Amino acid sequence: MADDLPKADDLLNKIDHNNSPPTSWMDTPVNIRKGMYCYASSPKSVKYLGLPNARPWNPLDDDWKLPDNWKEIVFEGLKERLDKFRSFKVFMDICVRCGACADKCHFFIGTGDPKNMPVLRAELLRSVYRNDFTKAGNLLGKIAGARPMTLDVLKEWWYYFFQCTECRRCSVFCPYGIDTAEITIMAREILNLLGLNIDWIATPVANCYRTGNHLGIQPHAFKDMLDFFVEDIEEITGVNCEPQYNKKGADILFITPSGDVFADPGTYTAMGYLLLFQYLKEKYGFDVTWSTYGSEGGNFGFFTSHETMKRLNSKMYAEAKRLGVKWILGGECGHMWRVINQYMDTMNGPADFLEEPVSPITGTRFENAKSTKMVHIAEFTADLIKHNKLELDPVRNDNVIATFHDSCNPARGMGMLDEPRFVLQNVCNNFHEMPPGTIREQTFCCGSGSGLNAGENMELRMAGGLPRANAVKYVHEKYGVNMLTCVCAIDRAVFPPLMEYWVPEVDVSGLHELVGNALIMQGEKKRTTDLRFEPLPGMEDEIDE
Amino acid sequence: MNVNYMLSFIIVLALCLLSYLGGEAPGLRYLFGIAIPYLAIVIFIFGFISRVMGWARSAVPFRIPTTCGQQKSLPWIKPNRIDNPFSKSAVILRMILEIVCFRSLFRNTRMAFKNTKTGMRIAYDWEIFLWVAALAFHYTFLVVLLRHLRFFFDPVPFCIQILEFFDGFLKIEFLSNVIQVGLPGIYISGVILLAAVTFLFLRRIFSPKVRYISLPADFFPLFLIMGIAITGIMMRYFTKVDIVGIKEFTMGLVSFSPALPEGVGGLFYVHIFLVSVLLAYFPSSKLMHLGGIFLSPTRNMTADTRATRHVNPWNHPVKVHTYEQYEDEFREKMIEAGLPVEKKE
Numbered sequence: 001m002a003d004d005l006p007k008a009d010d011l012l013n014k015i016d017h018n019n020s021p022p023t024s025w026m027d028t029p030v031n032i033r034k035g036m037y038c039y040a041s042s043p044k045s046v047k048y049l050g051l052p053n054a055r056p057w058n059p060l061d062d063d064w065k066l067p068d069n070w071k072e073i074v075f076e077g078l079k080e081r082l083d084k085f086r087s088f089k090v091f092m093d094i095c096v097r098c099g100a101c102a103d104k105c106h107f108f109i110g111t112g113d114p115k116n117m118p119v120l121r122a123e124l125l126r127s128v129y130r131n132d133f134t135k136a137g138n139l140l141g142k143i144a145g146a147r148p149m150t151l152d153v154l155k156e157w158w159y160y161f162f163q164c165t166e167c168r169r170c171s172v173f174c175p176y177g178i179d180t181a182e183i184t185i186m187a188r189e190i191l192n193l194l195g196l197n198i199d200w201i202a203t204p205v206a207n208c209y210r211t212g213n214h215l216g217i218q219p220h221a222f223k224d225m226l227d228f229f230v231e232d233i234e235e236i237t238g239v240n241c242e243p244q245y246n247k248k249g250a251d252i253l254f255i256t257p258s259g260d261v262f263a264d265p266g267t268y269t270a271m272g273y274l275l276l277f278q279y280l281k282e283k284y285g286f287d288v289t290w291s292t293y294g295s296e297g298g299n300f301g302f303f304t305s306h307e308t309m310k311r312l313n314s315k316m317y318a319e320a321k322r323l324g325v326k327w328i329l330g331g332e333c334g335h336m337w338r339v340i341n342q343y344m345d346t347m348n349g350p351a352d353f354l355e356e357p358v359s360p361i362t363g364t365r366f367e368n369a370k371s372t373k374m375v376h377i378a379e380f381t382a383d384l385i386k387h388n389k390l391e392l393d394p395v396r397n398d399n400v401i402a403t404f405h406d407s408c409n410p411a412r413g414m415g416m417l418d419e420p421r422f423v424l425q426n427v428c429n430n431f432h433e434m435p436p437g438t439i440r441e442q443t444f445c446c447g448s449g450s451g452l453n454a455g456e457n458m459e460l461r462m463a464g465g466l467p468r469a470n471a472v473k474y475v476h477e478k479y480g481v482n483m484l485t486c487v488c489a490i491d492r493a494v495f496p497p498l499m500e501y502w503v504p505e506v507d508v509s510g511l512h513e514l515v516g517n518a519l520i521m522q523g524e525k526k527r528t529t530d531l532r533f534e535p536l537p538g539m540e541d542e543i544d545e
Numbered sequence: 546m547n548v549n550y551m552l553s554f555i556i557v558l559a560l561c562l563l564s565y566l567g568g569e570a571p572g573l574r575y576l577f578g579i580a581i582p583y584l585a586i587v588i589f590i591f592g593f594i595s596r597v598m599g600w601a602r603s604a605v606p607f608r609i610p611t612t613c614g615q616q617k618s619l620p621w622i623k624p625n626r627i628d629n630p631f632s633k634s635a636v637i638l639r640m641i642l643e644i645v646c647f648r649s650l651f652r653n654t655r656m657a658f659k660n661t662k663t664g665m666r667i668a669y670d671w672e673i674f675l676w677v678a679a680l681a682f683h684y685t686f687l688v689v690l691l692r693h694l695r696f697f698f699d700p701v702p703f704c705i706q707i708l709e710f711f712d713g714f715l716k717i718e719f720l721s722n723v724i725q726v727g728l729p730g731i732y733i734s735g736v737i738l739l740a741a742v743t744f745l746f747l748r749r750i751f752s753p754k755v756r757y758i759s760l761p762a763d764f765f766p767l768f769l770i771m772g773i774a775i776t777g778i779m780m781r782y783f784t785k786v787d788i789v790g791i792k793e794f795t796m797g798l799v800s801f802s803p804a805l806p807e808g809v810g811g812l813f814y815v816h817i818f819l820v821s822v823l824l825a826y827f828p829s830s831k832l833m834h835l836g837g838i839f840l841s842p843t844r845n846m847t848a849d850t851r852a853t854r855h856v857n858p859w860n861h862p863v864k865v866h867t868y869e870q871y872e873d874e875f876r877e878k879m880i881e882a883g884l885p886v887e888k889k890e
Contacts (some may be wrong), residue, residue, distance in 0.1 A: 415616030
């Protein structure tokens with residue numbers, strides 16, 4: 001973790017939600033502070049994607065090396081989007097500033113910075129909209145809440161629209177459903193027109209475009225990594241998994257975020273998938289293939305622009321079509337599922353070359369996915385368990401006292417709340433919910449979503465993750481919860497440092513890691529450890545032997 | 546001292562003075578009593594329509610409802626039909642609850658840092674006051690508005706009479722030498738309206754967060770409505786304005802044969818002028834949330850995008866990186882790793 005990160009208590013004590021600056025927000029210039037922002041996009045990545053204004057730049061410099069006509073680009077960018085997105089236009093016009101959203105944002109709760117109140121974040125953009133697109137704003141200026149576009153305003157946009165994780169929690173409480181995610185998406189699109197992305201988004205997007213995944217793992221290396229898990233699984237269970245790659249004519253294509261093949265604890269979730277697929281293959285002849293071309297479920301293009309999202313997402317259907325599969329199964333990932341559930345079919349469909357998804361094992365028709373033809377693995381596994389198709393030994397997870405974190409996008413962009421809970425409670429005997437108001441549709445973001453999971457903005461991440469961590473701390477103290485289970489790869493990447501910072505005794509797992517532990521494989525040897533090579537309950541002595 | 550609300554307050558005060566003088570000066574009565582109200586109505590109607598049409602012209606490229614409950618997926622999992630609406634009828638129900646009951650605002654919570662034995666705990670408690678005040682404000686405003694229809698119909702429709710009866714049910718009649726409250730019976734709606742507006746105003750002043758986000762445009766309509774309510778109450782209970790004369794006047798307005806009322810005094814002119822300002826101001830202000838709520842894509846769309854395809858009217862083609870390009874770059878490595886390829890060189 002960064003050396004200059006303040007201590008947890010210091011960070012907590014300096015939060016003051018009622019101490020706004022003496023000057024009005026329009027007269028309070030932005031202060032781009034270390035630890036709170038992400039590094040600028042690398043020109044190489046911007047260029048690879050063919051996006052505008054690729055050049056090295058530094059947010060701390062006065063000169064951001066903008067094109068001469070940048071104000072015109074912003075104006076035209078706004079104008080185009082007001083026509084193309086009713087959401088944007090309506091949300092620019094109807095906010096009454098009632099303040100219901102103010103204390104709903106994890107970044108406001110964790111920083112106390114008034115510009116992190118969703119309403120004010122949106123006003124940063126609305127003020128310019130009023131100036132440029134409404135008569136009242138144009139005539140009355142500041143009195144009508146309008147201000148002209150300036151370099152300072154642009155910098156303020158950049159700073160605060162990369163301090164929003166597009167989690168949509170504010171939108172749940174807004175009486176008009178104003179969704180700050182939608183406003184942040186538009187603002188980031190416009191910033192991208194000027195080449196003002198952050199590198200933690202731009203480079204994964206370029207990687208994904210080229211290699212099929214955010215991490216830039218090339219095909220042979222992707223296979224190597226899964227092979228490595230296969231070896232570990234054999235050592236733990238004695239079972240040899242045989243994942244298939246790029247297999248033409250397979251029944252089902254499986255796509256999951258690449259984070260899970262890359263870093264702990266996501267890797268254990270990937271091992272869980274491998275075990276589940278092997279189990280189903282041996283018992284029911286399940287025929288599933290991984291793809292190296294479509295080796296990314298996540299979509300950082302979504303954090304760049306609608307267009308970039310579409311460019312990356314196109315690989316899913318393209319690969320499904322090339323391989324001739326029946327339908328697509330998707331792994332555990334947050335924003336990936338917002339994209340699949342609310343955008344994919346519209347952008348890159350119709351997927352008329354696929355079949356309506358039917359579980360080959362239970363015969364269940366996934367009618368909720370009959371057009372998009374992509375099923376979430378938690379839906380798939382919940383259906384298997386409900387039909388008693390899996391032999392499970394939840395006792396193997398008895399060292400785990402779990403709570404479940406609803407990831408923002410599956411919760412508020414999909415509503416997948418009970419499927420993962422059903423799976424979790426069938427593979428794990430100890431489960432406790434976090435308090436109401438912090439789960440399900442009111443869940444709190446990890447604080448690092450929407451491409452903000454970089455290393456250089458650790459203070460921002462720890463502050464934004466505070467509400468989530470605080471609720472975990474509560475169940476940790478009350479019930480001894482020691483495992484934060486989630487269905488999101490970004491969660492799995494960012495919760496370990498967040499927990500270490502706020503609640504060090506709690507570990508992080510994916511849902512299918514626990515499935516993998518509990519699943520009784522055919523012909524398995526006596527298991528003594530879980531997928532992390534940690535002893536199973538009651539097996540502590542056997543490992544030493 | 547807050548420049549935002551002072552500015553709005555001074556403007557509204559100036560508007561009151563202006564119209565009071567207008568009402569007192571015979572030469573200006575025609576302007577304030579007839580011309581401006583007509584103009585305001587025209588601006589309101591055309592402004593409102595053009596604003597809604599403006600929104601409707603913008604495309605709805607994606608189906609992006611905010612899902613606030615369990616999705617419909619497996620048959621044995623109970624979906625939340627209202628907050629995650631799978632059908633059009635469910636969306637209609639969601640919208641009705643949103644518009645009629647302010648369902649989302651009803652969820653409102655208040656976040657607070659609480660010190661406990663084991664350290665700081667962030668608590669989220671149900672916060673209902675904003676919802677109560679908002680509901681009270683909007684509904685009493687509606688009742689007041691409907692009650693005023695008695696001035697525009699002759700005879701007064703029965704339903705308006707019923708409304709008046711219940712609104713005036715609370716007849717606290719007491720007499721004093723100076724004022725005679727309760728004669729006519731007090732309309733509870735007017736009292737609650739004024740109280741709710743006052744609450745919403747005080748909230749903007751005393752809650753530091755809300756004060757910081759408030760613009761002059763947030764105070765202006767509050768003061769306007771306060772002014773309208775106060776002048777209305779004054780005329781009804783204190784100055785006892787000539788109702789018959791006013792009805793003749795309003796009937797003249799609706800029948801397009803306007804004639805100025807006799808002896809109604811400046812207060813009446815203030816009242817209708819503030820109403821006119823409110824009407825004219827409405828379409829270009831945040832008050833358009835009245836129309837906007839119906840068009841909010843996070844609330845008025847079905848959450849069934851995976852089951853029924855949504856079509857984007859401007860679905861532009863984009864540049865993609867094809868499998869062929871990918872294989873061309875990595876073919877050798879793929880062959881070496883034993884991965885299947887399309888073209889073996």
